[in-house]
Every structure is written in structure tokens, then in C-alpha cells.
Amino acid sequence: MTAPMGTERRPPDAALGNDLVMRASDVSVEYAGPRPTRAVRDVSLELRRGEVLGIVGESGCGKSTLAYALTRMLRPPARMTGGVIEYFDRDGSAVDLGSLGGEELRAFRWEKISMVFQSAMNALNPVTGIGSQMEDVFRTHRPGMDRSARRARCAELLEMVGIDPRRLRSYPHELSGGMRQRVVIAMALALEPQIVVMDEPTTALDVLVQREILDEIERLRAQLGFSVVFITHDLALLLEISDRLAVMYAGRFVEYAPAEQVAGAARHPYTRGLLRSFPDLRGERREMRGVPGSPPDLRHTLTGCPFAPRCESVFEPCHTVAPRLLAPAGSWPVACHLHDRRFAVAQTDGDGR
Numbered sequence: 001m002t003a004p005m006g007t008e009r010r011p012p013d014a015a016l017g018n019d020l021v022m023r024a025s026d027v028s029v030e031y032a033g034p035r036p037t038r039a040v041r042d043v044s045l046e047l048r049r050g051e052v053l054g055i056v057g058e059s060g061c062g063k064s065t066l067a068y069a070l071t072r073m074l075r076p077p078a079r080m081t082g083g084v085i086e087y088f089d090r091d092g093s094a095v096d097l098g099s100l101g102g103e104e105l106r107a108f109r110w111e112k113i114s115m116v117f118q119s120a121m122n123a124l125n126p127v128t129g130i131g132s133q134m135e136d137v138f139r140t141h142r143p144g145m146d147r148s149a150r151r152a153r154c155a156e157l158l159e160m161v162g163i164d165p166r167r168l169r170s171y172p173h174e175l176s177g178g179m180r181q182r183v184v185i186a187m188a189l190a191l192e193p194q195i196v197v198m199d200e201p202t203t204a205l206d207v208l209v210q211r212e213i214l215d216e217i218e219r220l221r222a223q224l225g226f227s228v229v230f231i232t233h234d235l236a237l238l239l240e241i242s243d244r245l246a247v248m249y250a251g252r253f254v255e256y257a258p259a260e261q262v263a264g265a266a267r268h269p270y271t272r273g274l275l276r277s278f279p280d281l282r283g284e285r286r287e288m289r290g291v292p293g294s295p296p297d298l299r300h301t302l303t304g305c306p307f308a309p310r311c312e313s314v315f316e317p318c319h320t321v322a323p324r325l326l327a328p329a330g331s332w333p334v335a336c337h338l339h340d341r342r343f344a345v346a347q348t349d350g351d352g353r
Ligand code: ADP
Pocket: 031, 037, 039, 057, 058, 059, 060, 061, 062, 063, 064, 065, 066, 077, 298
């Protein structure tokens, strides 16, 4: 991790108010190797208190790597090669995540920010009871808490995620996948963090259970007020649960928009392709066309727009000039030359792109 170390706590930007809970600026992550993989490229995001920020993209576009960077959980060969990630506490003070080390970082991870992975439900220890595993969080982070208080809190947490507290005595194999994932969510919420990063938290579950768990997350978020970074390849799902969403392609954000506006007015051809990739929510089944082709190999140097080889609207500058994430007046940021004033096409194509 090469984010600037040793940065002191400082007050947040006055202009931002206390509404912001996290800000990532120009974050880049590389996996070292004979040909390094530039998995995350200059990504910037802001997370507001209580909001759900969705991050969507096909497999291999850098979503998980970004999630690990945001929680400072990158392990070699991954390393952050640039950028700053700041966390804003309730009292308005700012912490540069890169400045945290050892104990401070460990505490930070559960107390302020926690993470739920797709495979987390399988990471529960098979030979230890659920209750004991939940209690471990308190044993580690609340050493002063006595046994009965720990147990009471674990029972409360299980109940909060819709599981009978008597299940504290169960072993992971005695619970369904959905229940195990609820246990993991309960653990992530144990210390009341302000941010929960969820990486495909429901993907391994069947559709009905997935729906129940999403409703549960939404209910808990409304009740407890934490913010969520929700990562998935499923844009339909994100449109439902996100306040804002970022579309990621080849390590970059290519569109960063209010979720309710994207369905009808997506600007990036990749986003529009993703929107065509699932059946209409109103029940009218459409052809699952997806986006033909596949994303580029992130070990290669990318020239021009990385989406150009797959883009239905490709034109000359796309092959040579890398698009920047720009917000046209009155709109949201999009990295596409169709919307860049320097390339007049956007002004002449009349199809609302
Ligand atoms: P996503 O979550 O969108 O599927 P990832 O963040 O997992 O994407 O991967 C982004 C890129 O980083 C991919 O090209 C992937 O091959 C590469 N990558 C992921 N993990 C490793 C690793 N441990 N070592 C080397 N490359 C990796």
C-alpha cells in the first residue's frame, strides 16, 4: 500500500459539510507481476451518510479490487499505486486511511467500516458455533464487555437480521446459505460501522432468498443509518437499491449517476448495453443480448477508449484519445467522447445520448 502514510487527522472540507462519510480521490491499484495488472485506474468517489452507492460492471473490471482498496484490505501482489481515501467521522474529523497502521487499522475496519463478501458465508468456521464466532468480534474489539452482555448483544443481532436467537448454538452447516449470509451481515453490523462494503453479497443465493436479504439490508440501513457500497455485476438489482451508481469498465468509472435516472437516460454506450442485458422489469421478456465481446486485458496498455472495440457508437477519436470522466452542464459524469464538447458529435446526434 503506497497511499501517503502519516497524514494527520484534519477537519473536512468546509464546503462538503458533514454529509460525506468517505471520499476516494484518484485511487489506482496494481497487481505486481511480469506484466502488472492495472486493476483500478484513477477512481474517485464520494459516499454520503446513509446512501447506497452501487458499483456495477462485468467480471474482471476491478470492482472487488476497489472494494479491497476502500477497506484497506489489499494484500500483495496488489498495492495501491496512487490516490487518497478519506473517511469522515460523525464529529466531522477526517482520517486518511493510508495513515492508519496496525491496531488502529484493525479497529477501524470493524468499528467504522466493515465488509461482506459473496463467499463470506462459506468463510464461517465449520467447527465453531455461530454464537461463539459472533462473540469473537466483541472479545476482540470490546474486551471490557462481559460474557452475558456479549451473548445478549449477539442474540439481539441475530434477531435483527431475522434469525431466531436460539440459533446461536447452531453450527454453520445447520443453517441455510441465506441464513449464513444473514449471520455474516449481523457480524458486519456488530460494532455499528458507518460504512458497509458489500461485494456480491447475494449472488450465491437463489432469487427468493436474495430478495429477502436485500429487503433486510434496506430495512437495516433505514433503521441504523449506515452507508453502503454495493458491488455487483447485476445492474437491474442496483437500479432498485442504489441512490447513485457507478458503472465500471476496465478499471475506471465510465458513468456515475443518480440511479433513478440511469434506467431511462443512460449516457454511456456500455451502460446502455448493460441495461439491455436483462429482461424488462415489467415482465416483458427481451432478448438477453448483453454486450458482445469481452473487456480488455488489464495487463496491456490501453490506447484510446477501452470500450471502443465493443462500442456500437464508436467514432474516430475513440481509437486514439482516452475519454475523461466529464460532467456536461446539468448532467452527471460520463467518460465518453459522444458527450465531450471537444468532439462535436454529441451536439448533433439527436437520440438523447
Ligand atoms: P471484478 O471484481 O470486477 O470481477 P477484480 O477486481 O476481481 O474484478 O479483478 C480486476 C483485475 O485484476 C482482473 O484483470 C483480474 O484478473 C486482476 N486480479 C484480481 N485478483 C488478482 C490477483 N490476486 N493477482 C493478479 N491479478 C488479479
